[in-house]
Amino acid sequence: MDSPSMTQKTFSTIENEINHWWENMLEEDLKCAIEEEKCIAIENNRFHEGVPSISVICDGGWSKRSHKHTYNALGGVAIIIGVETQKILHGGVRNKFCYICNRAKTLKLDVEEHECFKNWDKSSQAMEADIIDEGFLKADKHGIRYMHLIGDGDSSVYSQIQQKVPVWGKHVKKIECANHTCKCLRSNLEKLVVETPTYKGKGKLCKRTRIRITSAVRCAIRMRSKEKDKLKAAKQLEFDIRNTLSHVYGDHTRCSEFCKAGKAIKTNAGQHIDLDNDDIDDNVFTDQASMWSDGTSLEAQEESRFDYDLFPSDLDSAMRQDIALILNNVAKKSISLIGNFTTNLAECWMHMRSKFDGGKMFNHCNRGSWHTRCYGAALRFNRGPKWSTSTWQDITNTIPGYHFDKLFLLNDN
Numbered sequence: 311m312d313s314p315s316m317t318q319k320t321f322s323t324i325e326n327e328i329n330h331w332w333e334n335m336l337e338e339d340l341k342c343a344i345e346e347e348k349c350i351a352i353e354n355n356r357f358h359e360g361v362p363s364i365s366v367i368c369d370g371g372w373s374k375r376s377h378k379h380t381y382n383a384l385g386g387v388a389i390i391i392g393v394e395t396q397k398i399l400h401g402g403v404r405n406k407f408c409y410i411c412n413r414a415k416t417l418k419l420d421v422e423e424h425e426c427f428k429n430w431d432k433s434s435q436a437m438e439a440d441i442i443d444e445g446f447l448k449a450d451k452h453g454i455r456y457m458h459l460i461g462d463g464d465s466s467v468y469s470q471i472q473q474k475v476p477v478w479g480k481h482v483k484k485i486e487c488a489n490h491t492c493k494c495l496r497s498n499l500e501k502l503v504v505e506t507p508t509y510k511g512k513g514k515l516c517k518r519t520r521i522r523i524t525s526a527v528r529c530a531i532r533m534r535s536k537e538k539d540k541l542k543a544a545k546q547l548e549f550d551i552r553n554t555l556s557h558v559y560g561d562h563t564r565c566s567e568f569c570k571a572g573k574a575i576k577t578n579a580g581q582h583i584d585l586d587n588d589d590i591d592d593n594v595f596t597d598q599a600s601m602w603s604d605g606t607s608l609e610a611q612e613e614s615r616f617d618y619d620l621f622p623s624d625l626d627s628a629m630r631q632d633i634a635l636i637l638n639n640v641a642k643k644s645i646s647l648i649g650n651f652t653t654n655l656a657e658c659w660m661h662m663r664s665k666f667d668g669g670k671m672f673n674h675c676n677r678g679s680w681h682t683r684c685y686g687a688a689l690r691f692n693r694g695p696k697w698s699t700s701t702w703q704d705i706t707n708t709i710p711g712y713h714f715d716k717l718f719l720l721n722d723n
Contacts, residue, residue, distance in 0.1 A: 322677065326425070329678050331705045332685035336401070339692050343397035344452045350394045351454070358457050358478060361450075365393040365458035365485075368445075368467065369656030370438025371663070373680055375670050384675035386430070386437030387663070387684045390445045390456065391655050397692045398659070400445030403684045404430040404437040409676040427678045439467045446475045446482075458483050460651045462490040486646040487653040488531050496524045498636045509629055519558065523633070526554045527640060529611035533568045535650030548644035555633055559625045663687035 351362035373385030384407045390400040408428035414421040430437060449456055455478050461467060468484045475482070499520040502509065509515040530550040537543035546566065553564050562571045640647075666683040667674055674680040690697045696718045699710045 325682055326678055329682040329685065332682060332689060332701070335701055335704060336685050336688050336692075339397075339689065340399060340401070341452070343392060343395055343692060344399050344454060346395045346397070347392040347399065348452070348454050358455050358481065361453065361455050361478075363455045363457040365460065366399065366456045367391040367393060367460045367651075367653050367656050368442050369461065369653050369660065370441060371660050372434060372437070373667065373670065373673070373675055376434075381433070381435050383434045384673065385680040386434060386441070388438045388441035388445075389656060389659060389688070390442060391659070393458075393460070396655055398688050400441075400448065401684065401688050402441030402444055403681045404441065405675050405680055406430050406434070407675050425678070427681060438464070439470045442467050443470050443474050446471050446479065457481065458485055460485045460487060460653060462487050462653060463494055484646065485649060485651050486643050488528065488647055488650050489652045489654070491640060491643060491647060492524050492528045492531075495527060495636065495640055496520060498639075499523065499633070502632055502636065506629075506632070509632075515629060515633070522558050523554055523637075525611050526557055527551055527637075529568075530554070530566075531647050531650055532611060533566075535648055540648050544644045544648040547648055548641045551637055551641040551644065552634070554637055555625070555630060659687065659691050662691055666690075 347364045348362050351357070351364050356363050368388065368390050370386060370388030372381075372383035372387075374380075374383045376383055384405065386404040388402055389398050391397065392399050405427050408426050410424045411421055411426060411428060413419075430440075432440075446456055457478070459468060459471070459482055461484065463486070468482075471482055472480050499515065503515050503520070530547055534543045534547040534550065537546075550566055553566075556562075557565050557569060557571070560571075562569055565571065663684060664670055666687045667680070674683060689701055693700055699715055699718050702708075702710050702714070
């Protein structure tokens with residue numbers, strides 16, 4: 311088209327202005343979301359020491375991919391989502407870098423007056439806990455308490471809440487995410503075969519068997535969560551998890567009623583899976599996405615209820631003992647798992663945010679771009695697909711143009 315492009319300075323100026331708009335709008339949205347949660351808690355008579363109490367989902371992420379390696383991201387973000395409204399109640403952004411400050415330091419110059427977006431100088435791993443602690447500490451200001459925390463296996467966040475939040479922090483209960491628990495189970499099984507190569511191979515702890523064990527545990531959590539007597543169901547779930555190994559290896563004498571293997575054997579309609587020696591290329595750490603999908607899908611859970619082409623004789627005593635130790639650690643969490651709660655909402659927002667920052671492929675932490683994109687993703691999550699038009703109208707007090715509105719109507723449809 312032979313038309314001049316926008317200069318970097320112009321783009322940065324506009325982006326910075328949008329940053330302030332979105333930040334102010336998000337602050338108002340968060341207050342409204344908290345009030346909604348508060349009203350629901352009052353209606354349902356949920357109080358802690360006379361203060362409305364709610365359940366929240368918490369999670370955090372970084373500006374770069376760093377799963378199990380290089381925890382040195384320049385930016386971090388964390389959110390607190392209300393379970394009832396499914397809206398973000400608190401969000402925070404941390405940034406360890408400022409281009410202007412760093413340039414002045416490198417050239418040994420005086421730092422010029424500027425808006426500095428650097429607000430963190432500790433480790434990247436500590437960002438999530440700090441942001442979530444901040445949200446819990448601000449809860450009293452809004453006349454509400456977050457008494458049930460649904461999160462992943464990160465114990466540092468929970469321990470800091472108990473230590474730093476005065477009066478009621480020590481009473482907060484941690485609820486394990488069922489998906490994260492099964493992911494950790496799968497990860498521990500992977501580590502076991504890496505540390506003990508003799509467990510690999512057909513009829514042993516091959517990849518399909520590891521997935522099958524994970525599926526059976528996930529299925530047990532889902533089935534027991536439907537029962538009304540939660541205390542009794544939690545005890546039964548603990549037994550089911552410990553019995554998983556016997557179920558997978560063909561011993562169904564102690565299986566629960568939702569095990570279909572016994573019925574399938576009698577009717578000769580069992581679903582049998584042929585085992586292969588599929589450990590040639592089964593290093594799960596090369597494909598982290600499979601850790602979420604393999605074994606935890608509804609289809610895999612239903613399949614795990616049937617018989618499997620393994621027999622008790624395939625299970626030697628050493629392998630049984632090692633796997634039992636891993637399953638026992640999961641079984642101990644049965645009280646926390648019985649609700650079948652997940653952090654799927656938080657994971658959904660993390661995926662949504664990755665669209666705003668280009669899938670973590672680019673560094674947006676030099677100035678305020680990282681903050682802006684996190685604010686935009688939060689507005690998108692709370693306001694829905696037409697977030698951009700409603701935000702425009704609230705900021706400018708004007709109705710969005712025809713083509714602008716039409717675009718989002720098409721996306722909504």
